[in-house]
Every structure is written in C-alpha cells, then in structure tokens.
Amino acid sequence: MRSEPTPAPPPAEPREGARTFIELARRRQLVDAAVATVNEVGYHRASLAEIARRAQIAKSAVVYYFASKEGLLLELVGTVFAALGESVLAAVEVIEEPAARLRAYAEAYVAHVDAHRHAISAAVEVAVSHRTAEGTPLYLINDDDDTALLRSILRAGMEQGAFTEIPLDVATGLVESVLDRAITLVQRDPGVDLGELRAHVVPYLFRALGVDDG
Template identity: 45%
Template sequence: MGSSCERRRSGGDDGTVPSPDLASRTFTENARRAQIITAAITTVNEIGYHRASLSEIAVRAGVAKSAIVYYFGARDRLLLSVVDQVFTDLGQEVAQVILAETNPVTQLKAYLRAYLNYVGSHRAEVTAGIEIVVAHRTEDGTPLYLTGTEEDSRIIRDILAGGMDAGVFRQMPLSVAVSIVEAVLDVGVTEVQRDRSVDLTPFVDETVAFVLQGLRVERRDT
C-alpha cells in the first residue's frame, strides 16, 4: 500500500475538491468541522468505512445530518477530509523533525521514528484514515491508495536519494528503496490496526535498525 506520509492526501484528479481557504472560516465553523471529522473517525473505527453513513456520523457528532451536508456536502468529501487532515498532519510533523538533521542517516532515523511515533500517538486517526484509503475508490474506480505520485513520497525519496549520492546508502533503484521503507512502516500501522493498545516502542527501535541495516553499504577489503 505504501506509507508515504504525504501519499494519502485526497485533493486532485480523483473527483475531490481541495480544502477551502481556512482563513475564510470562522472559529465556530472550524470547531464544528473538527467535531464532525472526529465523529467520522470514531464511526469508521466502530462500524467500518462502508457502514459509516452520514446518519451514523451525525449521531456520534451530536448534530443533524443536514449540518454535515452543510459543512462537507457529501459523505465522500467528509471521509476524504479525514484522510487529508490525518496525513497532512503526519507529513508536517515528520518534515518538522527532520529539519534539525544534517545528513541522510540521521534524517532517515528521524523520519522513521517521527512517522511511527505519530502513528502511536494518533492511533484512532491513523487507523480510520488507513481504512478509508484502502476502501475508497475514485470516480474511475481506482483504489485511493494506488493514486500516489513521486511528489507524494518526496520527503523519503529525497532522503534516500541523498544517502545514495553521498555513498552512505547502498545503490539500488530509488523507487525500490522507497517502496521497501514504506512497506516496513506499513507493518507498524498494521500492528496498531490489529491491537490499538500495542506498545510500539520496541517496534520503532527495530524498524530503525532493520531499515538502516538493509541500506548499509557493504565495505569490501582491498
């Protein structure tokens, strides 16, 4: 599926509309939207994507169904807003953390830890977001998780490319390296989906060690 922290965003050619200008919303509007998004996350986690109707979400939000229609227009737009919020927040947190690092190895360590730490501290949000990504299809029938582009994985792509260029990561096709790292991170997400109370601490440590070992340059004696 690929765990790029940017990949999951929902705006674009899949029939969705990019988020409106936040500055144009009042405090009350933002609060109500946040309330409804939180209720949508709860609903998806409790009864699943396919049963998460506007009526079910409205019950959990404590608002009328018409209020959800007013703020989001339709069920798909609401659920895709969940995806957009969760993975935009994740991407911003990871990007902020790696700013303090100056070389590809420490950047990669920071990326992996920040990603999994976010998953661990936002379990409900991430599990709901992933379920929507897996279940939702665009207007042409393409699963949402297959709509990513290279730009969607830019952060990890740049780190890995920089490490290969500097000779600290072994050479391989960049797309392969990106896919492997994302697949390893997906395992951490799956652990949280399987058991919301799982302790991710040892998983974080072993993920960092595993990925770095896989990318380590083999030194040959001459």
C-alpha cells in the same frame, strides 16, 4: 421583466474561503466523529447517520458543512496525512546527514503513528476502501507527494555512499513498507504497544540499507 441572468456567484452556504470559528469547530468535530465511526464499524458501514449520531448532530448538518459525505472523507484523509507529513518534515529538516535524516524520519513516522493511532487507522482504511465517483481509489491520488521526502533522503544517501545502492523506487517502497508495519499493527489492535517495534525498526532499516552504524 428585467432578468439578465447573472452568472452564478459563489454559493451562500459554507464552502471554501473565510470560515467562521464555529464552522471550523464543527468541521473538526465531524472529522473526529468520522474517525471514531470508521474505527468502530469500518469504512463501509460508516454511514452519515452513524457519523452524525456520534457527533450528536443531524445527518443533514453533515451535508451542510461538507458538501457531501465524500467531502468529509477527503478532509479526513487529507488532514490526517498532512499532519503525518508535517511531523516527519519537522523532525527531518533540521538535520543534514542522510543516515541521521533517515533515522529522524523513521522515528518521527512511527512515533506519529503511535501517538495518533485512531486517526491514522481510520484514514488508511478510508484511503484503501473509498472510491471516487469515477472509481479511482484514494491511494492513487497524490501518490508521489507523500514519498517525495523519503525518496530525497535515500537518493542523497546513495549518492554520498552512505546507503547501499538500490534502485530508488525499490528502496523507497521497501522502507515505506517497513514503516507502515506500525500502521498495520495499530489497525489490528488499537491498543497495541509499539515499543518493541520502535526500538528495532531503525537498526533493521540501517542494516537493510547498509548503513555503517558505528
């Protein structure tokens, strides 16, 4: 009988595109539950069952909203780092002068980590631990995007003579490492007080980069 196979229209279940209000709420709720789970039991014990239990929902509902566990984890990592990126961008974009931009960047970065420590901790642990089906770790995906802003600040500063000349990659990496100290601390102790770090990190960076902080 008439059966001309139609070439598979988009799936009827929630994927991409227009999302219901309730769907968005559920997705947010599940990402939150995933953050909590990773923080409490660690990435590799954060099973769907554990996450679903914290969200008070059935395991299969997680798969209903995200196509797979990996889908949920990628959303977690994506949204958390996107938020961090937006924070620093908002702080930096209104400023012109390189040293001031670097200060704004660093302060916004550490402040954001301080304010969103649970989410950041979880996202970093996932990014470090998770591997895609082909074995690629997440931190290898979109590597440049994340550091592009910092790199551009440092480049401008060196070109204008405001910062000591150091190979751009080295400088970017070292500044990033210093800022990531905040992450390391909240990962080790979610209740840690970042006050002292926040007080000293900008002077430390300024000295390291030879900024004349008169």
